Amino acid sequence: MAITNKADLFRKLPSIDELLRRPELLPFVERDGHPAVTAAAREVLGTLREAIASGSLDEAAVEIAVANLNDVIERHLTQSLSYSLRPVINATGVILHTNLGRAPLSESALQHIRDTATGYSNLEFDLDRGERGKRDVHVDRLFARLLQPYAPESQRLASIVVNNNAAAVMIALNTLAEGGEVIVSRGELVEIGGSFRIPDVMAKSNATLREVGTTNRTRLVDYEQAITERTRLLLRVHRSNFSIVGFTEQPSLEELVALGQRRNIPVMEDLGSGAFFDLRHVGIHNEPGVGDSLRAGVDVVTFSGDKLLGGPQAGIISGRHDLVSRIRKNPLFRALRVDKLIYAALEATLLSYVKADFGAIPTIHMMQLSKETITERADRLARQLRLAGFFAELRDGESIIGGGAAPSAAIPTTLLTITCDRTTPDELSSHLRHYTTPIIARVEEDRLVLDLRTVHPDHDLTILAALKGC
Numbered sequence: 209m210a211i212t213n214k215a216d217l218f219r220k221l222p223s224i225d226e227l228l229r230r231p232e233l234l235p236f237v238e239r240d241g242h243p244a245v246t247a248a249a250r251e252v253l254g255t256l257r258e259a260i261a262s263g264s265l266d267e268a269a270v271e272i273a274v275a276n277l278n279d280v281i282e283r284h285l286t287q288s289l290s291y292s293l294r295p296v297i298n299a300t301g302v303i304l305h306t307n308l309g310r311a312p313l314s315e316s317a318l319q320h321i322r323d324t325a326t327g328y329s330n331l332e333f334d335l336d337r338g339e340r341g342k343r344d345v346h347v348d349r350l351f352a353r354l355l356q357p358y359a360p361e362s363q364r365l366a367s368i369v370v371n372n373n374a375a376a377v378m379i380a381l382n383t384l385a386e387g388g389e390v391i392v393s394r395g396e397l398v399e400i401g402g403s404f405r406i407p408d409v410m411a412k413s414n415a416t417l418r419e420v421g422t423t424n425r426t427r428l429v430d431y432e433q434a435i436t437e438r439t440r441l442l443l444r445v446h447r448s449n450f451s452i453v454g455f456t457e458q459p460s461l462e463e464l465v466a467l468g469q470r471r472n473i474p475v476m477e478d479l480g481s482g483a484f485f486d487l488r489h490v491g492i493h494n495e496p497g498v499g500d501s502l503r504a505g506v507d508v509v510t511f512s513g514d515k516l517l518g519g520p521q522a523g524i525i526s527g528r529h530d531l532v533s534r535i536r537k538n539p540l541f542r543a544l545r546v547d548k549l550i551y552a553a554l555e556a557t558l559l560s561y562v563k564a565d566f567g568a569i570p571t572i573h574m575m576q577l578s579k580e581t582i583t584e585r586a587d588r589l590a591r592q593l594r595l596a597g598f599f600a601e602l603r604d605g606e607s608i609i610g611g612g613a614a615p616s617a618a619i620p621t622t623l624l625t626i627t628c629d630r631t632t633p634d635e636l637s638s639h640l641r642h643y644t645t646p647i648i649a650r651v652e653e654d655r656l657v658l659d660l661r662t663v664h665p666d667h668d669l670t671i672l673a674a675l676k677g678c
């Protein structure tokens with residue numbers, strides 16, 4: 209009896225062919241193609257069949273479902289063909305948020321990507337000589353202009369680019385220290401988010417880690433006493449995501465360099481963030497720049513393209529020409545090299561630095577925004593939100609540089625805190641995350657907290673519209 213019933217219910221479902229001939233679905237076939245519409249129709253029918261088979265639909269429910277098939281298929285189609293990687297609005301105030309894609313690119317970087325990637329480019333073609341060239345030249349010349357002034361006299365610099373800074377550290381260690389030892393302070397054996405651990409990277413590069421000192425104190429003699437004929441490199445690693453405070457000691461970079469020179473061992477520094485912009489201009493005093501390392505005499509520096517530099521994901525190796533050339537010749541370079549999109553974005557970003565047009569770089573622009581500007585915007589938004597029935601208050605807070613700048617690197621800001629009778633802060637936050645353009649905010653002390661420093665001013669109204677829909 210039940211089986212006959214189900215068979216009757218199944219017969220109420222149209223076939224795929226019938227569905228695809230429906231005039232209402234033809235525009236979708238036209239727009240999204242026959243295969244995509246067929247797949248959507250199959251999935252929707254399949255789900256209905258499963259529901260009938262499990263006995264969870266009666267005759268009336270099946271009839272309603274059949275009447276709504278066109279709409280359901282359209283919704284399914286739209287969802288399955290929409291991008292998974294989408295723009296979001298970052299209202300967290302963390303400027304270099306690794307989960308949100310780190311540095312947004314400048315207009316000129318985007319334009320340069322478009323111009324050079326739409327068609328062909330001279331990526332590896334020397335236009336003067338009409339023969340094969342090297343992709344390195346496009347940015348090496350700009351790195352040289354920006355960094356050469358910091359290098360000790362008579363030292364020629366070179367820079368190369370790989371996939372990210374983790375790759376930069378790995379290929380540098382592998383080239384300069386394979387089969388030998390690298391001396392590192394125990395206070396610098398860091399793990400960066402996403403499981404980049406110095407000891408693991410070291411092992412993969414076939415170099416042996418020689419730890420010296422203690423977590424909080426390492427002296428120059430610790431390095432000195434650890435040097436043997438197997439020592440290939442003295443490594444300094446920037447403590448990107450933590451600080452050691454209290455009873456601490458660490459030789460200066462200059463002292464380490466002097467030791468390296470005395471014993472003829474290169475010094476490498478993994479800077480992580482690697483600023484090209486003097487962060488003292490935005491009130492941050494403890495974050496060393498790439499220039500500072502080179503001025504101290506470090507032989508090889510590695511840093512990310514998409515952290516404080518404000519460019520695309522990349523790992524940059526800058527330093528003594530002879531050492532960088534050796535790294536360039538490592539077969540791993542071919543495996544870790546970056547493509548034309550990255551070179552285009554990097555070249556445009558570096559040109560902004562050459563022109564001292566720092567404000568053109570979105571991350572620097574955000575750091576430079578004054579607290580007054582942010583307060584004004586937050587205040588305007590707060591008034592509009594109050595009219596819409598929310599409780600909105602301004603509060604002093606801090607925007608975080610993030611992305612492996614000094615953990616204490618923060619800029620004073622004004623936070624907008626929001627609560628509402630109808631909805632909990634977590635529900636508000638979830639509602640914002642599911643908005644057309646998802647909005648990412650924090651929840652703290654039972655309030656929704658927004659920092660407009662990382663929000664494009666055009667998006668203030670988007671936030672208002674999203675909250676009004678709660």
Ligand SMILES: *Cc1c(COP(=O)(O)O)cnc(C)c1O
Pocket residue numbers: 372373374375400404445446447448478479480481511512513522523611612
């Ligand atoms: C961020 C960071 C890395 C990893 O850089 P990616 O570009 O993310 O690969 C390595 N070392 C330090 C010190 C860092 O801060």
